[in-house]
Amino acid sequence: MKHFTKVSDISDIDALVKRARTFKGNPTAAEHMGQHKTLILVFFNPSLRTRLSTETAGTRLGMSVITMNANQGWKLEFEDQVIMNSDRAEHIREAAAVISQYGDVIGIRTFPTLTDRDKDYQDHILNSFIRYAQVPVISLESAIRHPLQSLTDVLTIEEFKKTKRPKVVLSWAPHPKALPQAVANSFVEWMRATDADLTVTHPEGYELAPEFIGDVPVEHDQQKALADADFVYVKNWSSYRDYGKVHTQDNSWMITPGKMDLTNQAFFMHCLPVRRNVVVADKVIDSPQSLVIHQANNRQWAAQAILEHLLNQ
Amino acid sequence: MKHFTKVSDISDIDALVKRARTFKGNPTAAEHMGQHKTLILVFFNPSLRTRLSTETAGTRLGMSVITMNANQGWKLEFEDQVIMNSDRAEHIREAAAVISQYGDVIGIRTFPTLTDRDKDYQDHILNSFIRYAQVPVISLESAIRHPLQSLTDVLTIEEFKKTKRPKVVLSWAPHPKALPQAVANSFVEWMRATDADLTVTHPEGYELAPEFIGDVPVEHDQQKALADADFVYVKNWSSYRDYGKVHTQDNSWMITPGKMDLTNQAFFMHCLPVRRNVVVADKVIDSPQSLVIHQANNRQWAAQAILEHLLNQ
Amino acid sequence: MKHFTKVSDISDIDALVKRARTFKGNPTAAEHMGQHKTLILVFFNPSLRTRLSTETAGTRLGMSVITMNANQGWKLEFEDQVIMNSDRAEHIREAAAVISQYGDVIGIRTFPTLTDRDKDYQDHILNSFIRYAQVPVISLESAIRHPLQSLTDVLTIEEFKKTKRPKVVLSWAPHPKALPQAVANSFVEWMRATDADLTVTHPEGYELAPEFIGDVPVEHDQQKALADADFVYVKNWSSYRDYGKVHTQDNSWMITPGKMDLTNQAFFMHCLPVRRNVVVADKVIDSPQSLVIHQANNRQWAAQAILEHLLNQ
Structure with missing residues (x-):
């Protein structure tokens, strides 16, 4: 079945x-x-x-x-x-x-x-x-x-992509509560299956489970990772290694207009609900590049x- | 829109x-x-x-x-x-x-x-x-x-009125809890918009907000207000002036058969739920003049x- | 009506x-x-x-x-x-x-x-x-x-019975919480109305209300009651006499494969939810003779x- x-x-x-x-x-x-x-x-x-x-x-x-x-x-x-x-x-x-x-x-x-x-x-x-x-x-x-979310995300990227194989960056972001790894795991799994050009960035200690991350490149320097990105997918998750723990709420990982400037005029994506000015600055989520409501629709x-x-x- | x-x-x-x-x-x-x-x-x-x-x-x-x-x-x-x-x-x-x-x-x-x-x-x-x-x-x-309630009330009065412009009395009634002013505000607003012959009666201290009561006559003597009424609409609300407070639970404001005798064989209305023998006596709400179930239907x-x-x- | x-x-x-x-x-x-x-x-x-x-x-x-x-x-x-x-x-x-x-x-x-x-x-x-x-x-x-359950049970027995008037045994079973008598009362009521060959078995002190049990035979020895049964309907209930009390959680009343061996290859019935290995042993409820999912379907x-x-x- x-x-x-x-x-x-x-x-x-x-x-x-x-x-x-x-x-x-x-x-x-x-x-x-x-x-x-x-x-x-x-x-x-x-x-x-x-x-x-x-x-x-x-x-x-x-x-x-x-x-x-x-x-x-x-x-x-x-x-x-x-x-x-x-x-x-x-x-x-x-x-x-x-x-x-x-x-x-x-x-x-x-x-x-x-x-x-x-x-x-x-x-x-x-x-x-x-x-x-x-x-x-x-x-x-x-x-x-969270496979329904991931299929939605594949659909949304398909709709908005401007090149055949856009650069997609999955970035960890800070959050006051311990959240599941489900959205991140699933997003990586679907990006791998669709052969996307994916980079993952997160602080040390937030490595995803080996069976999910596979051979996807991980860049601990968020700014380097964002360079030339076409899509920036942002999500908090708690630690897999030190299971379920919140190691840091370092707000220097928040997505800001300055960070979006490093990208190739990237689209901003998040599965919602999102903590404004913790995960992402108002100016980014309220910009025309934000796809969050499109994602919800999809x-x-x-x-x-x-x-x-x-x-x- | x-x-x-x-x-x-x-x-x-x-x-x-x-x-x-x-x-x-x-x-x-x-x-x-x-x-x-x-x-x-x-x-x-x-x-x-x-x-x-x-x-x-x-x-x-x-x-x-x-x-x-x-x-x-x-x-x-x-x-x-x-x-x-x-x-x-x-x-x-x-x-x-x-x-x-x-x-x-x-x-x-x-x-x-x-x-x-x-x-x-x-x-x-x-x-x-x-x-x-x-x-x-x-x-x-x-x-x-509570505009859906008020439209319902306009509809119910329209169905049951015996004269072109019946006298409608909105009376405050006692209640053990602090309730919103929403139903009363809204009822007054719709009665004004439909040019009804409205009188409001309540104890001192229960004045509705000026933007809602407007120039509707207020009579603090409940018995005087009820004289010749065709419809008696009853509802508790907490104080607007001393905001959200319950000043009195004076049960002399309860609607009784004796008070209904002062009216022009008025219909009794309430939006429900209602506290029996606090807001209204059983004999009134159970009488043929009670429209509460008609209101619910409408x-x-x-x-x-x-x-x-x-x-x- | x-x-x-x-x-x-x-x-x-x-x-x-x-x-x-x-x-x-x-x-x-x-x-x-x-x-x-x-x-x-x-x-x-x-x-x-x-x-x-x-x-x-x-x-x-x-x-x-x-x-x-x-x-x-x-x-x-x-x-x-x-x-x-x-x-x-x-x-x-x-x-x-x-x-x-x-x-x-x-x-x-x-x-x-x-x-x-x-x-x-x-x-x-x-x-x-x-x-x-x-x-x-x-x-x-x-x-x-619980009349919808009882009608379901009559339907299920009708579907699975092999003789015109099968022997049906309603057996009390232990449970950690005090449960209503509703399912047992109702089952007995419907069995009586359909002229079933019903026997009830329970420990002393768990007698059902007289208006429900009527003249249905009650056998306090569970093993005797189960002899030659075609259907074994199991359910816990709390005491009617000592109202709502749990007198015993005696696990010797649990339905086991050994007890089912006393029957005429009886079907096992329960309205669900059921406490496994308290009310009934895994081997009974997981056997082909178990009708619990058929009952749920019905x-x-x-x-x-x-x-x-x-x-x-």
């Missing part, structure tokens, strides 16, 4: 991006293909963009959409052979199988613990759902990946293409 | 009320006009009637409706040029623009602080959404107005007329 | 079960019969299966479905003639009448107090809604009954048949 949780789930990224662009031009291009089908979105962590864009995408395919906020009170047991006398009232085996009775596609949003690296990097919760679900599962952001077409892809099996 | 937040947003109230009555008689009169459009309702404060009636109204126009309870965990920054390192993770600039990507009409429910009068009376949150939204915004009750037709009005632009 | 809260609301159970089976084979068999109608589901207590299955059922009949989580902040007053100056902001009289303005069918989920037996067994909240609602009410589990067809039944009046 096809699921959608990572770039390797997709054999033809170009075709998928093309299909998303078709939906952007013609939202009702497949308005009956999901008729009589139900999309169930389960949020173990809160969501704005993902919920709205995925609901809209499902509806435009003619699906019924049910959204469950599972972050309050629905405690699941994921371990096998356990005596369930704790506060976890339902086992993932039943939970996933039961939701599969009512939905034709299941979306799952879950966050990492940021304390147990092994469990997080096994993508424990998402993979348990996949194991016991009887229908396709779509990741609405997992402990370590979330719905990416989701629509993926849902169609999963229904086509 | 047309929005709906106050009476002055409407150029022809009579036509709007007439259209609402059309929908009441024929709920499916425009069942395809909102097809392929999405209505997103954002509740920063909880709601029963407004949510159900507005969802129903949108659905009857063929819209998809998504309701977000934003009162938990979605903390927005409304100030400009601030360094966002507090607990407010998203700026209204992005939030409003992003929701605009997914919705064709956005509804916003928000309450006043009841502590910061200036900010409340600037209708800070609602107006920030309007400023940064890219689609029409509908107020689902703001810090200082909420949906008012909302449907307004949504159609906003879609028609 | 027809409601659905207990078995005696149904005059022809066989026809209803047959209709549910029709929907299972042909989910769109009546896809327009609920067109332009709204189903409003009010959850005073959380729900997974009931929400998803009832929403799906309503949608398949063409209804619009609105789900309200009323467990946070919507405190209703149920007593008459009270001075409402507590934290209960709305009276059931208004609440039920208002929801009736927007919905064509209202579903209510509520749980018992497990402290006030008299009030619970009057099914106070559900019956108050019925009294003041102006449209059909469907119980989504009340203080003392919830939607039972709900669809009931909704159609209520719309047909």
Whole structure:
């Protein structure tokens, strides 16, 4: 069964991006293909963009959409052979199988613990759902990946690029809270799969997991990295090595107009929500080069293409 | 762009009320006009009637409706040029623009602080959404107005009035909690715009804001005010002058059968929810003269007329 | 007006079960019969299966479905003639009448107090809604009954039974928390109404209310009860006599493979969620004889048949 949780789930990224662009031009291009089908979105962590864009995408395919906020009170047991006398009232085996009775596609949003690296990097919760679900599962952001965001980002770069193989820089930025590595991991994964000219820049200690960064060049001098960039993708993440820790909030890593001047009139990208004047200066995000609202818009077409892809099996 | 937040947003109230009555008689009169459009309702404060009636109204126009309870965990920054390192993770600039990507009409429910009068009376949150939204915004009750309720009340009076220009009395009533002035402000605003014969009665210290009360006669003797009334609209509000304070819970202001005897067999109105035997005696609200359930019913037709009005632009 | 809260609301159970089976084979068999109608589901207590299955059922009949989580902040007053100056902001009289303005069918989920037996067994909240609602009410589990579950169970037994009148055993099982008697009460009620060959087994002190158990044989020796069973329905409940108390968590009452060996190759049933290795051993619930996921699936067809039944009046 096809699921959608990572770039390797997709054999033809170009075709998928093309299909998303078709939906952007013609939202009702497949308005009956999901008729009589139900999309169930389960949020173990809160969501704005993902919920709205995925609901809209499902509806435009003619699906019924049910959204469950599972972050309050629905405690699941994921371990096998356990005596369930704790506060976890339902086992993932039943939970996933039961939701599969009512939905034709299941979306799952879950966050990492940021304390147990092994469990997080096994993508424990998402993979348990996949194991016991009887229908396709779509990741609405997992402990370590955010594939709907990354597909959106590929689509947005495709729309705005001026050269065949633009230079893309992923830059770490400071943030007051410890955030997941999911967006960064996933962005790198998709850039590698699409053979982009990617450079990553971050302070020492913020190295991404080896399986994600691969052989992508890492430049610790942010200014050097930004030189001649066509796209600057900015995101905070907490440490992978010293797992889940915030080593620095060094605001010299904030993206400013001066830094954008180093680039090839680059576009600014961020997945949102963003902390203004912490991650990025007002003048950059409010400039015509900022693509953040375009990215938000593109979330719905990416989701629509993926849902169609999963229904086509 | 047309929005709906106050009476002055409407150029022809009579036509709007007439259209609402059309929908009441024929709920499916425009069942395809909102097809392929999405209505997103954002509740920063909880709601029963407004949510159900507005969802129903949108659905009857063929819209998809998504309701977000934003009162938990979605903390927005409304100030400009601030360094966002507090607990407010998203700026209204992005939030409003992003929701605009997914919705064709956005509804916003928000309450006043009841502590910061200036900010409340600037209708800070609602107006920030309007400023940064890219689609029409509908107020689902703001810090200082509740226009969908007021349009409903105009519609209800129109249905039940026995004379061309009935006497309408808005009476303050006691309540154990500090409540907004929104319903009272808005009711007065709409009564003035429709040239109703309005009298307001309340204890000293509960004067409404000058911009709302205007030259409407205020009578501090409730019994005198009620004489010959055709409609008695009852509502508690906290003090505007001594902002957000509860000066009195004087139960002699409760609406009783004896007080209704002073009227011209008046109809009793309240927007609900209502505290029985605090705001109004059981015998009044349970009498045939009580219109409270009719008002609740009319909420949906008012909302449907307004949504159609906003879609028609 | 027809409601659905207990078995005696149904005059022809066989026809209803047959209709549910029709929907299972042909989910769109009546896809327009609920067109332009709204189903409003009010959850005073959380729900997974009931929400998803009832929403799906309503949608398949063409209804619009609105789900309200009323467990946070919507405190209703149920007593008459009270001075409402507590934290209960709305009276059931208004609440039920208002929801009736927007919905064509209202579903209510509520749980018992497990402290006030008299009030619970009057099914106070559900019956108050019925009294003041102006449209059909469907119980989504009340203080003392869970009729959608029971109809599902009748349907499931009908599908899997190998003899005309199979032996059905309802067995109490241990649980760390005090649970309602609703599922057990309701199951017994429906088994009696369908003239099943039912035996109930539980430890002393867990006797069900006399009006529910009636003349059904009770066997305190679980192993004796299980002999030759065709269906083993397992469920924990707290004490009715010593109301709401947990007398024992005696794990010798757990359903194990050894106990299933005493039966006539019985099917295992449970309404879910279930505590593995507390209520039932992994090997039983994971065996081919386990019907728990079939039961979950059947919830939607039972709900669809009931909704159609209520719309047909």
